[in-house]
Amino acid sequence: MSDVIDRPLLEQEKTAKARLRIIDCDVHPSLHAHADLNQFLPKRWQQHLKTYGSHLRTPYIGTTPYPRSSPLIARRDAWPPTGGPPGSDLAFMQKQHLDPLDIEFGILQVLDLFIFSQQNLEFGAAIQRAINEWQLAYWSDREPRLKASILAGQDDTEAAIAEIDRCAKIGRYVQINVCPRANEPLGRRRYWPIFARAQELDLPLGIHVGGYGGHAPTGGGWPSYYIEEHQSNAHSVAAQLSSLVIEGVLERFPRLRIVFIEGGLGWIPATTWRMDQHFERFRDEVPHLKRRPSEYVKEHFWFTTQPIDEPDEAKHLRSLIEWIGIDRMLFSSDYPHWDFDDPRFAIKTPLTEAERAKIFNGNARALYKL
Amino acid sequence: MSATRIDCDIHPAVGGTRTTLLPYLDDHWKEQVVSRAIDGLDLNSYPPNMPLSGRADWRPANGKPGSDLAMVQRGAFDQLGASHAICNVLYGAQAVFDSYMAAAFCKAINDWIAAEWLSRDPRLRASIVVPMQAPDLAVEEIERRAGDNRFVSVLVLAQGESLLGRRHYWPVYQAAEKHRLPIAVHAGSQYRGAPSSIGWPSYRYEYYLAEAQAFQAQVLSLIYEGVFLKYPGLKVVLMESGVSWLPAFMWRANKTWRGVRVEVPWIDREPAAIMRDHIRLTTQPFDAPPDAAGVADIIDMIGSDKMFLFASDYPHWQFDGDDAIPPHLPASIVSRMCADNPLETFPRLALAA
Numbered sequence: 001m002s003d004v005i006d007r008p009l010l011e012q013e014k015t016a017k018a019r020l021r022i023i024d025c026d027v028h029p030s031l032h033a034h035a036d037l038n039q040f041l042p043k044r045w046q047q048h049l050k051t052y053g054s055h056l057r058t059p060y061i062g063t064t065p066y067p068r069s070s071p072l073i074a075r076r077d078a079w080p081p082t083g084g085p086p087g088s089d090l091a092f093m094q095k096q097h098l099d100p101l102d103i104e105f106g107i108l109q110v111l112d113l114f115i116f117s118q119q120n121l122e123f124g125a126a127i128q129r130a131i132n133e134w135q136l137a138y139w140s141d142r143e144p145r146l147k148a149s150i151l152a153g154q155d156d157t158e159a160a161i162a163e164i165d166r167c168a169k170i171g172r173y174v175q176i177n178v179c180p181r182a183n184e185p186l187g188r189r190r191y192w193p194i195f196a197r198a199q200e201l202d203l204p205l206g207i208h209v210g211g212y213g214g215h216a217p218t219g220g221g222w223p224s225y226y227i228e229e230h231q232s233n234a235h236s237v238a239a240q241l242s243s244l245v246i247e248g249v250l251e252r253f254p255r256l257r258i259v260f261i262e263g264g265l266g267w268i269p270a271t272t273w274r275m276d277q278h279f280e281r282f283r284d285e286v287p288h289l290k291r292r293p294s295e296y297v298k299e300h301f302w303f304t305t306q307p308i309d310e311p312d313e314a315k316h317l318r319s320l321i322e323w324i325g326i327d328r329m330l331f332s333s334d335y336p337h338w339d340f341d342d343p344r345f346a347i348k349t350p351l352t353e354a355e356r357a358k359i360f361n362g363n364a365r366a367l368y369k370l
Numbered sequence: 371m372s373a374t375r376i377d378c379d380i381h382p383a384v385g386g387t388r389t390t391l392l393p394y395l396d397d398h399w400k401e402q403v404v405s406r407a408i409d410g411l412d413l414n415s416y417p418p419n420m421p422l423s424g425r426a427d428w429r430p431a432n433g434k435p436g437s438d439l440a441m442v443q444r445g446a447f448d449q450l451g452a453s454h455a456i457c458n459v460l461y462g463a464q465a466v467f468d469s470y471m472a473a474a475f476c477k478a479i480n481d482w483i484a485a486e487w488l489s490r491d492p493r494l495r496a497s498i499v500v501p502m503q504a505p506d507l508a509v510e511e512i513e514r515r516a517g518d519n520r521f522v523s524v525l526v527l528a529q530g531e532s533l534l535g536r537r538h539y540w541p542v543y544q545a546a547e548k549h550r551l552p553i554a555v556h557a558g559s560q561y562r563g564a565p566s567s568i569g570w571p572s573y574r575y576e577y578y579l580a581e582a583q584a585f586q587a588q589v590l591s592l593i594y595e596g597v598f599l600k601y602p603g604l605k606v607v608l609m610e611s612g613v614s615w616l617p618a619f620m621w622r623a624n625k626t627w628r629g630v631r632v633e634v635p636w637i638d639r640e641p642a643a644i645m646r647d648h649i650r651l652t653t654q655p656f657d658a659p660p661d662a663a664g665v666a667d668i669i670d671m672i673g674s675d676k677m678f679l680f681a682s683d684y685p686h687w688q689f690d691g692d693d694a695i696p697p698h699l700p701a702s703i704v705s706r707m708c709a710d711n712p713l714e715t716f717p718r719l720a721l722a723a
Contacts, residue, residue, distance in 0.1 A: 069630040185568045185576075215564040218587030219580055221532040227630045228533075228590045231622055232567060235583035239566035242579045247572060266618025270657065273614050274579055277657040281422045281687060282575035311621045311671065319667045320618065323659070339629055 020357055021104035022343045023364040025304045026208070026261050026332035027097070027146065029139050030072075030087035031112045036138065040130035048123055055119040057214045066226040070338045078336030086336040090142055097335045098145060101343055104361065105370050106146050106335075107174060108135055109208045109261060115153050116179030117212040125159035128152065132167055140172060147174045147368065149206055154178040154186070157193050164194070168201050174368040175206040175259065180236045181213035187240075187247030199253045204302070204367055207240060208261040209233040237263035238271040241301065245275065248288040250296040257367065259302045262334060266309040269323035272297050298325065302367055304332035305359065306341040310348065317349040330367065331360045376712040376719065377452035377694070379556075379609045379652045379681035382487055383418070383436035384461040384479060387411060394478035394485075399471070411462025411475070415558040420574065421687055428685035435685035439490060446684045447493060450694050454719070455684075456522060457483055457496040458556055458609065464527050465560040469504035476501045476511055480521070488520045495719065497525035497554045505542050512545040519721040523552045523607065528584045529559035535588075535595030547601040550717045552650070555588055557581045557610040582657075585611040586619050589649055593623075593641050594634045598648045605715050607650045610683055612657040617671030620645060646674045650715050652681035653707060654688040656696035665698035678707040679715060 031037065038046055058065045070076060072085050078096065080089035087093065098106060110131050118124030128151045135148035150167040152160035160178075167173045176198050184190060186207070198205045210233070216222045217232040237260045250256060275293035283289070303324065311317055321329065334340050343360060351359070364370065384390045387409045392400060402408060412434075416423045424435025428445050436442060446455045463475035476499045483496045498515045500508035508524075515521040524546050526534065534555065546553055557578075564570045565580040585608050592598065592606060620642035627634075627641050637644075658665045682694035689696075695704055713719055 069633065181567055181569075183569065185571050188572060213567065213569055215567050215569050217567045218533065219529050219559075219563070219565045219567075219584030220534065220587040220591065221530070221563060223533055223587065223591055223594075224536070225594050225633055227594055227626055227633050228587065230630065231590060231626050232583075232587060234622060235586065236567045238583055239568045239571075239576075239580055242576050243568060243571055246576050264622065266622055267615065269659070270582070270612075270615035270618060271579075273659055274582060274612055274657040276660075277612075277655060278422070278575065278578060282573070282578070284421070285573055285575055307622075307625060309618060309621045310625045311617070316617070316621075316667070316671050319671075323664070 019102070020360055021102050022331060023361050023370065024103050024106045024333045024335065024343070025259070025330040025364055026109050026306060026334050027106035028087045028111060028335065028337060029108050029135070029146070030085045031134070032084040032088040037127070037130040037134060040133040041126060045123060045126040054113050056114060056117045057119065057212045066229045068226055073337045075336050075338055075340055090139065093335070094143065097333070098143070103145060105364070107368065108139060108146055108148050109177070109206070110135060110149070110151060111210060114211060115151050116182065118153065121153070121156040121159065124153045125156055125163070129163055129166070132163065132173070136170070136172060147370070149173060149175045149177045150203070151177050152194060154191055154194060155183045157190060160194055161197055164197050164201070168203070173203070174370070175204045177206040177208060179211040180207050180209055180240045181211035181215070183213060185240065185243035187243035187249050192249070192252065195249055195253045195256055199256045202255070204257040204259050206259045206261055207237070209237060209263055233262065234264055234267045238267045241271055241297065242275060245293045245296045246286055246289070248286070250300050251288055251290060256300060257302065258300055259304065259330065259367070261304045261332065262306060263303065264307045264309065265303055265305060265320060265324055265329070268303060269320065302328050302330055302363065304330045305346065306332045306334045307339050308341050308346045314349040317347070321349070326355050326358050327363060329359045330364045374453050374709040375451055375680060376709060377446055377450065377455040377682050377684070378607070378679040378712055379458055379654070380442065380446050380455045380684040381436045381460055381686065382442060382457050382483065383434040384459060384482070385433060385437055387475065391475065391478040391482060394481040395474060399474045411466070413460055413462055413465060413558050414561055415577070416460060417574070422578065424685045425687035439487060442684065443491060446682060449692050450682050450684065452682070454493045454495060456716070457487055457494055458525050458554060459483060459496070459499055460556065460558055463499060464502065466503070469501060469507060472501035472503050473507040473511065477514070480511065480515060484518065484520065495520050495522045497521070497523040498551070499525050500542065502526050502530055502539065502542070505539055508542045509545045512542070512549065512551065516549040519718050521551070522716040522718040523554040525554045525556060527558040527560055528555050528581055528588060528611070529563070529565060531560060531562050533587060533591035535591030535593070535597050537595065540597070540600065543597055543601045543604055547604045550603070552605040552607050552715055554607045554609050555585065581610070582612045582615050586615065589645060590623065590641070593644050594637060596636050598644055599636060605648055605650060607652065607679060607715060609652045609681070610655065610686070611651055612655055613651055613653065614658045614668050616651070617668060620672070646677065650677055650679050650711065652679045652683070653696055654681050654683040654694060658696065658698070662698040666700060669700055669703055675703055675706050676711055676714070678703055679712050680708045
């Protein structure tokens with residue numbers, strides 16, 4: 001059974017030319033099994049994975065620290081009939097997601113084996129390379145609508161840069177991904193070589209929520225519930241926005257473009273106002289900043305829409321969107337996860353056709369040069 | 371004094387353990403602090419010389435901002451026009467690792483503020499400083515002060531050893547509710563963990579910004595652990611938290627709750643509704659959009675005129691000039707936040723001192 005709700009095509013959509021196709025900036029492919037990686041992974045690391053496993057700073061081997069609300073965080077209807085986890089079967093992804101929602105391009109975000117947070121950096125580097133190859137072989141090669149991201153394990157900066165360079169030579173990747181819960185805040189200098197490479201290659205830096213940096217998910221400590229942890233994703237990206245701005249990353253790399261993925265939108269204006277509010281008071285501490293924080297935010301950052309805010313009143317969502325700026329928003333669905341946003345219904349406030357065209361397609365097309 | 375205007379957040383400063391607090395320590399701790407030189411416990415969150423920690427015109431010639439009663443009286447009352455003010459002492463007692471030492475220092479702070487501030491100016495009230503490191507000792511301290519109506523709330527830091535909803539803190543809330551004391555959660559950290567999940571930032575500026583997210587985590591923790599179901603009379607005041615993050619935070623909480631409420635089945639209504647009933651915020655700093663329309667939107671989105679409490683955050687440098695009321699606030703909010711809301715939130719304010 002498909003959960004896709006049929007909507008009749010509007011008159012103006014009947015011609016392909018007028019039809020607004022969707023660019024989905026957050027699609028999660030999954031490994032069918034770790035063995036999928038064997039063809040890309042040296043024997044030593046295959047053996048390592050089997051014997052020692054993935055080592056993240058979390059209590060359990062087989063699951064996440066906070067039990068999620070559904071198996072593998074997935075929509076209940078996203079399990080492929082052929083078996084395997086949600087997101088592991090291309091044909092089913094095409095049938096359930098890409099085709100019926102008329103996805104023109106999907107940007108892949110791989111979370112398997114969370115390479116960004118692997119404690120054994122050498123293992124992390126081997127896995128990152130294998131997954132980057134797997135993205136092309138299993139996904140982009142077979143479905144050209146799906147665009148790969150270069151996973152770059154930020155905490156072994158040297159290996160990350162070697163991998164970025166290897167992938168950039170191939171030339172089929174559309175962004176460089178690092179993790180918002182790294183060993184240190186991303187604005188700190190140890191990560192600047194990655195930003196230098198991103199600017200040089202003119203690839204956006206993608207930061208998808210998640211990861212295990214060893215710190216509690218909140219500034220107040222470890223919560224008890226998934227419902228708290230889930231919302232703390234917005235805290236991580238707010239803190240990273242501050243870090244990247246306040247450390248002066250954008251002064252040093254004036255052409256760097258940064259995308260926050262799956263952070264949602266609501267936190268952005270308040271975080272920016274708060275930075276501006278206290279800027280004068282702390283200006284002496286950060287003399288490397290030449291402009292108000294909000295100016296860096298407006299020029300250098302993009303934000304994916306999911307999980308889209310759902311205020312009780314549509315006009316409030318409209319205010320939020322205007323505060324952020326239509327030009328900075330990129331539609332994302334988070335398929336196949338439970339908190340998936342359907343492009344037809346997600347943004348519950350009136351938008352003009354021109355605005356829709358930007359959010360659902362034009363902004364991402366320009367940013368990723370699709 | 372004309373109209374009632376209650377400033378819910380001012381900061382008298384403790385000079386030091388071996389100076390200010392020494393007369394209020396028992397013989398054991400007197401000997402300890404002198405022989406071991408236990409002093410200099412100013413919280414790392416507020417270095418006294420940092421601009422935010424003291425407005426230039428509120429800095430005494432000698433000593434820390436907030437250390438001189440006469441100067442505080444001139445600033446908070448004469449200049450800013452408060453009729454009453456609640457003293458929230460931010461000193462390191464709350465961050466001490468040794469529970470016994472923490473309790474002794476908290477007790478000394480409370481004795482000091484009662485003797486040297488509250489007794490010298492009837493317009494002053496105070497929050498009880500408690501050692502949350504040891505909830506049983508925190509309860510003892512609350513019970514010790516409960517008979518003194520000049521203590522109107524219980525002060526805790528926004529970033530402590532664990533999130534405030536956790537059950538080991540519940541006896542503190544039981545005592546607070548019993549004595550009609552709201553919990554005042556104030557910006558500041560025990561430095562037990564990084565100020566956010568991304569780790570330790572480089573700049574104090576970032577630390578200060580990250581407080582907003584710590585407050586958000588505390589609100590979620592208090593709600594989802596069920597604190598307000600167990601203690602329905604309890605109110606929690608976020609002090610120096612900022613304000614403009616609240617609407618989007620409410621939306622996200624409601625949405626997440628709709629998605630995964632199965633995990634917390636005891637929460638049977640939207641978390642934003644619980645916030646409107648139980649959470650209050652002081653109005654400095656007011657990190658709002660710069661324009662009147664934006665402020666009006668934020669207020670409309672929050673959807674409550676009961677949540678705001680007037681505060682100057684004296685002597686912290688949050689604004690210039692003599693008006694501590696943030697610009698562009700609608701009259702309906704201003705009229706409630708100075709008197710009605712504080713009196714509802716801190717019921718002991720209405721009792722005879």
